[in-house]
Amino acid sequence: MSGRALTPPQTVGPFFHIMLREPMNALATPQTAGTRIRIEGVVYDGDRAVVPDAMIEIWQANAAGRYRHPADLRPAPLDPAFVGFGRCGTDERGFYSFDTIKPGPVPFDAQRVQAPHISMLVFARGLLDHLRTRAYFDDERANADDPVLHLVPQQRRPTLLAKHRPDVGRVVYRFDIVLQGDGETVFFDL
Amino acid sequence: MDGPGRDPSTFPPYLYEAYRATVRRSPKQPLIPLPQTLSEITGPGPAMSAALHQTVQGAVSAEDTDLTTNMGTGTEAMGERIIVTGRVLDEHGAPLVGTLVEIWQTNAAGRYRHRVDQHHAPLDPNFLGYGRCLTDTSGVYRFVTIRPGAYPWQNHPNAWRPAHIHFSLFGPSWVSRLVTQMYFPGDPLQPLDPIFNSVPTDAARVRLVAQYAHDVTQEGYALGFRFDIVLRGPRATPFEPFEAAQRATR
Numbered sequence: 477m478s479g480r481a482l483t484p485p486q487t488v489g490p491f492f493h494i495m496l497r498e499p500m501n502a503l504a505t506p507q508t509a510g511t512r513i514r515i516e517g518v519v520y521d522g523d524r525a526v527v528p529d530a531m532i533e534i535w536q537a538n539a540a541g542r543y544r545h546p547a548d549l550r551p552a553p554l555d556p557a558f559v560g561f562g563r564c565g566t567d568e569r570g571f572y573s574f575d576t577i578k579p580g581p582v583p584f585d586a587q588r589v590q591a592p593h594i595s596m597l598v599f600a601r602g603l604l605d606h607l608r609t610r611a612y613f614d615d616e617r618a619n620a621d622d623p624v625l626h627l628v629p630q631q632r633r634p635t636l637l638a639k640h641r642p643d644v645g646r647v648v649y650r651f652d653i654v655l656q657g658d659g660e661t662v663f664f665d666l
Numbered sequence: 667m668d669g670p671g672r673d674p675s676t677f678p679p680y681l682y683e684a685y686r687a688t689v690r691r692s693p694k695q696p697l698i699p700l701p702q703t704l705s706e707i708t709g710p711g712p713a714m715s716a717a718l719h720q721t722v723q724g725a726v727s728a729e730d731t732d733l734t735t736n737m738g739t740g741t742e743a744m745g746e747r748i749i750v751t752g753r754v755l756d757e758h759g760a761p762l763v764g765t766l767v768e769i770w771q772t773n774a775a776g777r778y779r780h781r782v783d784q785h786h787a788p789l790d791p792n793f794l795g796y797g798r799c800l801t802d803t804s805g806v807y808r809f810v811t812i813r814p815g816a817y818p819w820q821n822h823p824n825a826w827r828p829a830h831i832h833f834s835l836f837g838p839s840w841v842s843r844l845v846t847q848m849y850f851p852g853d854p855l856q857p858l859d860p861i862f863n864s865v866p867t868d869a870a871r872v873r874l875v876a877q878y879a880h881d882v883t884q885e886g887y888a889l890g891f892r893f894d895i896v897l898r899g900p901r902a903t904p905f906e907p908f909e910a911a912q913r914a915t916r
Contacts, residue, residue, distance in 0.1 A: 479759040480896040483873050484676050484865045486847040487685075488832070491778045494770040494796050495834060522690040529782075535710055535840055545708035547839070559717075561710030582704050595705050595840055602687025604678035604864045606845060608700070628698055655691045663693050664700035666671045666841050 485606065488599040490529045493565055501564040503536075503576035507557035510539025510577030513647045515594065515611060515638055518570040521602075522656030526570025530600040532653075534562045534574055534611075536593075541580030552580070578613065578647075584623045591618035591625070594638075598653060598663075607663045611638045611651045628662050635661045671841070671898065672697070678864035685860040686821050702841060707900045709843065711836035715764045715800055731799045733771075733811035743793035745774025745812030747888035750848070750876065753805045754835065756899045761805025767895075768798040768834040769809060776815030776829075785817050810888060816855055828855035828862060837897040848893045849875045 504512055515534075519527040537543050537560060542552035544559050560579075564572040576594075584590045591612055598607040612619055614637040619625055625633055638649035653661050680692035700706065730736065734743045750769075754762045772778050772795065775787035779795050793812065801807050814829045830847040837843060849856055856862050856875070865871045873896075882890025 480755055480757050481869070481873060482673070482676050482757065482898055483844060483846055483895045484678065484870050485844055486678075486832075486861060486865075486874065487687075488834075488845045489847075490782050491770065491780045492832070494778060494780055494794075495768050495832075497796070522692075522694075525690070527691070533843075535705070535708070537705075543704065543708040544713050545839075546712060547707050548704060559710065559713045561713065584701075584703055590703060590705065593705070597843060599845060600691060602685070602689075602691035604680060604682060604685070604688060604861070605672065606843065607680075607693065610705075624700065624703070627700070632695070656694055660693055660695050662695070663697050665697035666700050666702060666706055 485604065487601060487604050488531060488606070490601045492531050492599065496531070496563065496565055501562050501572070501574045503558065503560065503562045503574060505557050508577055509555050509558070511647060512575070513578050513649055514573055514575050515649045515651055516571065516573035517638075517651040517653060519566050519572065519598065519600070519653045520570065520655065524657070526566075527600055527655065528566055528568045528570055530566045530570070530572070530598055532564050532566070532572045533597040533599070534576075535595045536560045536576065536579040537582050539577050539580050541582045543582070550583075581618060588621070588623050589618070591616050591622040593622075593624075596653075598655070603655075607655070608666055609653070609661055609663050610636055611649070612636050613638055613640065613649060615640045632662050635659060675867045676865070676870045678866065682860065682864040684822075685864055702900050706840045709836060709838065709840035711765060711838050711842070714766050714836055718766060718798070718800060719764070731797055731809050733769075733794065733797045733809060736797065737792050737794040739792045741792045743773065743812050744790050745793075747810065748813050749808065749810055749882050749884060749888050749890045750831065750893060751806060751808040751879075751882055751890070752876075752893040752895060754801050754807060754837075754895045754897065755805060756842075756897060758899070761801070762837060762897065763801060763803055763805055765801045765805070765838070766798065766836055767801065767807040768796070769811075769831050770796045771811065771814040771831045772817060774812050774815055776817035787815070787817065813850070821860060826855050826858070828853045828859050833895065835895060835897060839900060841900055842897040844895070844897055846895075847874065850891070851875055851878055
């Protein structure tokens with residue numbers, strides 16, 4: 477099929493902040509439809525040391541489950557006040573956060589629906605290619621039938637669940653990313 | 667729908683011990699194959715490009731594509747002026763039009779404008795080191811910049827990174843996202859560099875090295891280099907179930 481060989485990836489390195497010109501971790505404006513959530517967490521390495529120089533990117537559907545993209549031709553409405561992309565560098569504590577809305581469910585195939593989820597990429601010094609993962613919501617019933625979660629060994633599924641923290645007075649989900657070792661986050665090959 | 671996307675002849679392994687930072691940051695568990703669903707065949711690229719198009723009112727400004735002047739001081743950056751251009755293509759060789767290309771790099775002395783960079787080479791007050799543009803209707807991007815310098819790093823004794831320019835592209839989908847580095851032809855540091863060498867085959871490493879292009883070189887002004895970039899696309903036949911899903915929801 478393919479006529480052209482792919483360009484290999486290389487690490488983003490420690491100096492990517494030169495590219496992070498403006499903050500891109502506030503995805504929702506006052507006009508955006510949907511339940512406001514914050515998704516936040518810490519990135520850890522194999523020694524459980526925080527990773528202070530990671531860059532996280534997220535991509536998600538709007539509250540109606542529609543992606544702002546020409547390949548999503550379904551009739552679910554686009555939200556003029558929502559794109560669905562965010563980018564955030566971790567700070568010296570390894571911490572990242574995104575202020576967004578909870579995405580709606582999206583189709584998997586003709587029969588099945590995917591539970592609400594946020595696609596995530598992890599870039600860092602020491603990552604020769606970015607890592608691909610997904611954040612699901614731990615208080616979401618649809619997780620039980622999600623076809624992608626079912627591809628993941630049951631004992632590892634919790635690493636894909638962002639944990640609702642009702643104690644903080646607003647809707648915050650905690651999603652730590654463990655690059656290696658105990659509790660290693662599930663990463664995908666696309 | 668399934669299948670490994672990271673071809674082992676092209677993609678570096680996550681664990682590459684010669685590059686020390688991979689030892690504690692590479693996953694030890696196998697990656698789990700993920701079908702390309704609507705979440706993966708969509709992506710932020712088109713929306714990002716549209717936003718930039720609005721910002722620059724339909725034309726990419728020199729502010730974004732000329733790194734010799736985009737610090738905005740009114741004085742040109744120091745160094746050997748170069749033009750870096752190329753086409754952004756998909757795996758079938760089709761040009762990717764209107765794709766956002768972002769670059770960042772050191773100045774001519776090998777120093778990044780970044781608080782973490784402790785290399786005691788001079789900062790250039792007239793060099794920012796960042797540029798961006800959208801590919802044109804033939805998938806072509808073009809930057810004017812200065813040739814970046816090599817710089818030492820802490821990976822191993824007397825370690826130096828070969829001169830390189832960082833590239834970031836979104837492409838049309840989440841699958842096509844690429845962050846990579848472009849190198850220069852004939853650089854003796856490349857065979858000594860574990861980041862470059864992490865790419866597993868000669869054939870694939872060559873694809874990270876720009877070619878000197880005399881037809882791009884501008885007389886009396888700047889040397890030209892050509893660097894084409896090929897992004898992954900959705901797999902050949904992932905659409906059938908997806909289109910069925912679309913029909914079902916209509």
